[in-house]
Amino acid sequence: MASFLGKNLPDSIWKPDVLYLPEPLLEAHKSFLEEQGWWAEYDPNVHGNIGGATADEAKEHIINRFLNSAARMGFVCADPMDTQPEVREMVLDQLGEGQIFLLDLAAGNGAGTLSMLSLICELRAKKCVPKLPVNVHITGVDYSSAALKYYSEIMGKLDPWLKSNGLHVNLSLCPCDLAVVGDFGEVFESFLDESKRASVNRFLCVISAISGINSEGMGAISDSLKHAATGLSSKKRNSSWLWVEPHIGKKKAWVPKVFVTVNLTLKKIAHRFIQKGDTFDIKADDEVPTLEDAQPRSFQWLDPYKNKAINSNVIVVAFKNE
Ligand SMILES: C[S@@+](CC[C@H](N)C(=O)[O-])C[C@H]1O[C@@H](n2cnc3c(N)ncnc32)[C@H](O)[C@@H]1O
Numbered sequence: 001m002a003s004f005l006g007k008n009l010p011d012s013i014w015k016p017d018v019l020y021l022p023e024p025l026l027e028a029h030k031s032f033l034e035e036q037g038w039w040a041e042y043d044p045n046v047h048g049n050i051g052g053a054t055a056d057e058a059k060e061h062i063i064n065r066f067l068n069s070a071a072r073m074g075f076v077c078a079d080p081m082d083t084q085p086e087v088r089e090m091v092l093d094q095l096g097e098g099q100i101f102l103l104d105l106a107a108g109n110g111a112g113t114l115s116m117l118s119l120i121c122e123l124r125a126k127k128c129v130p131k132l133p134v135n136v137h138i139t140g141v142d143y144s145s146a147a148l149k150y151y152s153e154i155m156g157k158l159d160p161w162l163k164s165n166g167l168h169v170n171l172s173l174c175p176c177d178l179a180v181v182g183d184f185g186e187v188f189e190s191f192l193d194e195s196k197r198a199s200v201n202r203f204l205c206v207i208s209a210i211s212g213i214n215s216e217g218m219g220a221i222s223d224s225l226k227h228a229a230t231g232l233s234s235k236k237r238n239s240s241w242l243w244v245e246p247h248i249g250k251k252k253a254w255v256p257k258v259f260v261t262v263n264l265t266l267k268k269i270a271h272r273f274i275q276k277g278d279t280f281d282i283k284a285d286d287e288v289p290t291l292e293d294a295q296p297r298s299f300q301w302l303d304p305y306k307n308k309a310i311n312s313n314v315i316v317v318a319f320k321n322e
Pocket of ligand 1: 053061066069070105106107108109110111112113141142143144147176177178179207208209210212213217221
C-alpha cells in the first residue's frame with residue numbers, strides 16, 4: 001500500500017489541530033444512549049471509573065467515557081502529525097484487505113476497536129484508501145457482560161456502513177475474567193481454532209484503556225496477556241499488537257513494564273517479569289527492547305454533543321512478533 005500521510009486525512013477527521021470522530025460512530029453512540037433513555041445523563045466531566053466491574057460502571061463508561069476512548073484510538077491511528085506513522089501503517093496494512101482475526105482484550109464496550117474500524121471506514125468512504133474487501137473476525141473478551149452487550153449493540157448499528165465500504169465484521173463476545181488464565185486459555189484456544197478453520201494466520205491484538213486497573217489487578221491479568229502473546233508468537237503467524245492508553249503518570253510508571261513483557265513474549269525473548277509490591281520489574285540476561293520511545297501525546301478532539309474541543313492525551317505502543 002502507498003504510504004499514507006497525515007496530510008491525506010479528510011477534513012471529516014482532522015481540521016487543523018482538532019480530531020473529529022466519524023459521524024456514523026457518533027450517530028451509533030447517540031442513538032444507543034437515546035434508546036436506553038441515557039442521553040440526558042451525558043456529562044463527561046463526571047469522574048471516570050475503570051469501566052466494567054459493575055453494571056453501573058459499565059453504564060457510566062458507555063455514557064461518558066466511550067467518546068474519549070474512541071478519540072484516543074482515532075488520534076493514534078489517524079496520526080495527523082505523522083508522529084508514530086508505523087502505528088497507522090500497521091493498522092491500515094493489517095485491515096487493508098483479506099482476512100484477519102482480532103483479539104480485543106478487556107474490550108468493554110469496544111470503544112477502541114469500534115473507533116479504529118470507523119476511522120478505516122471513513123478513509124475508505126472518502127476514497128483516501130482502497131476499498132478492498134476485508135473480513136475482520138473479532139473476539140472481544142471482558143468480565144463485564146453488560147459492557148459486551150453495549151459493544152454488540154453499537155457494532156450492530158455501525159455494521160451496514162462498514163459493510164457498504166467493504167469491511168465485513170464478525171463479532172464474538174466472550175464474558176471472561178482475564179485474571180483466571182484457565183478460563184481465558186479456553187477462549188483463546190477457540191479463537192485460534194476458528195482462525196485455523198478459516199485458514200487465516202493474520203492476527204491483531206488490541207488493548208485500549210486498561211491502565212485504570214491497579215497494579216494488583218494488572219498483575220492478575222498479566223498471565224492471560226502473556227498467554228495470548230505466547231500463542232501469537234509463532235513465526236508461522238503474522239501477529240501485531242496495538243496498545244493505547246491515556247497518559248500514564250509517575251504513579252503508574254509500572255504500566256510500560258507490562259507493555260515490555262508482552263512485547264518480549266510475542267518476540268520469544270527470554271526474560272523474567274517480576275511483581276514487586278505495587279510495581280513490576282523485568283530481568284533479562286541480554287539487553288532487551290524497552291519500548292521507552294513511547295511518549296505521551298496531547299491532542300484535542302471535538303465533543304460533538306457539547307460542541308466543545310476537549311484536551312486529551314494518549315500513549316500508544318505497537319509491536320509485531322518479528
Ligand atoms: C476502561 S474500560 C476499556 C474498554 C475498552 N477497551 C475501550 O477501548 O474503551 C476497561 C475494561 O477492562 C475490563 N476489565 C478489568 N479487569 C478485567 C478482568 N480481570 N477481566 C476482564 N476484563 C477486565 C473492565 O470490565 C472494562 O470493560
